Structures are given as C-alpha cells and as structure tokens.
Amino acid sequence: MTPQQRQELKQLLTSELATLKEELTATEDGTKPAVTPDSAIGRISRVEAMQSRHIGEASARARKARISRLAQALDIVEDDDYGYCVACEEPIPIARLRLVPEATHCVACASSFEP
Known part of the structure; x- marks a missing residue:
C-alpha cells in the first residue's frame, strides 16, 4: 500500500467514524417513541411502540x-499490519478497504465465515 493510499484510508476512516457518531446521536434521540409501551392506548399501539424501540x-x-x-x-x-488479512496474511485489495476500511479479512477468507 502506498503512503497516499494509506492517507486516503485514514481520511475515510475518520470521515466514516464522524458520520456514524452523528447518526448514532440522531438515532438515539429519534428512538424515543411518541407513545411509550406503558402509556399506549390499545394493544396495537403498545406493540408498535415496542417494535419501534427494539428496531432503534x-x-x-x-x-x-x-x-x-x-x-x-x-x-x-x-x-x-493494516491492510493484511489476519487469516491468510495476504494483502487486502485496496478496493475492498475503500468500501470497508475496517476490514480485517480478504474476501476469500471473509466468505469462509459465511453460513
């Protein structure tokens, strides 16, 4: 991996991290149901409130x-060590790291974990 690619991935990681932290804050603020399960009127409202809370x-x-x-x-x-598969120790393709910068496995090794 070139120093430019490493810098690009560092910026990508930083950006993704900031975005996810903002989304998490918004999600946590937005998951508070308008109707709580304890104060819901009717069985359907209670079920919807519980489902909404669980999804959030x-x-x-x-x-x-x-x-x-x-x-x-x-x-x-x-x-x-960054950018190398922890299983086979081969380099993870830069295209995969651009899509999943936190990847620790190459595609072949990651797919072996799939059911």
Whole structure:
C-alpha cells in the first residue's frame, strides 16, 4: 500500500467514524417513541411502540459495533499490519478497504465465515 493510499484510508476512516457518531446521536434521540409501551392506548399501539424501540436499539447496537471497528482500524492504519488479512496474511485489495476500511479479512477468507 502506498503512503497516499494509506492517507486516503485514514481520511475515510475518520470521515466514516464522524458520520456514524452523528447518526448514532440522531438515532438515539429519534428512538424515543411518541407513545411509550406503558402509556399506549390499545394493544396495537403498545406493540408498535415496542417494535419501534427494539428496531432503534438494534440500529444503535449495530452503529456502536461499527464505530468500535472503525476506531480500532484508525488506531492501526499507520501500522505495517493494516491492510493484511489476519487469516491468510495476504494483502487486502485496496478496493475492498475503500468500501470497508475496517476490514480485517480478504474476501476469500471473509466468505469462509459465511453460513
């Protein structure tokens, strides 16, 4: 990986991290239901309020997990190990890193984890 590519990926990681943190804040603010399950009128309203809360919580958990992975990648982007598959130790293609800058596996090794 060239120094320019490494710098590009560092900027991408920083940008993605900032965007996700903003989205997480907005998601957490927006997941507070207008009708709480305890004060909902009728069974359907209660179910809708609970579903809305669960969807918001799942979305927040997914964002927090990705924020953590991006932060870890940002910490090691300057290391020589960044950009290499942790399974086969081959370089991860730059195109994959541009799409998933926190990737730790090449496509072949990542697909072996799929069910």
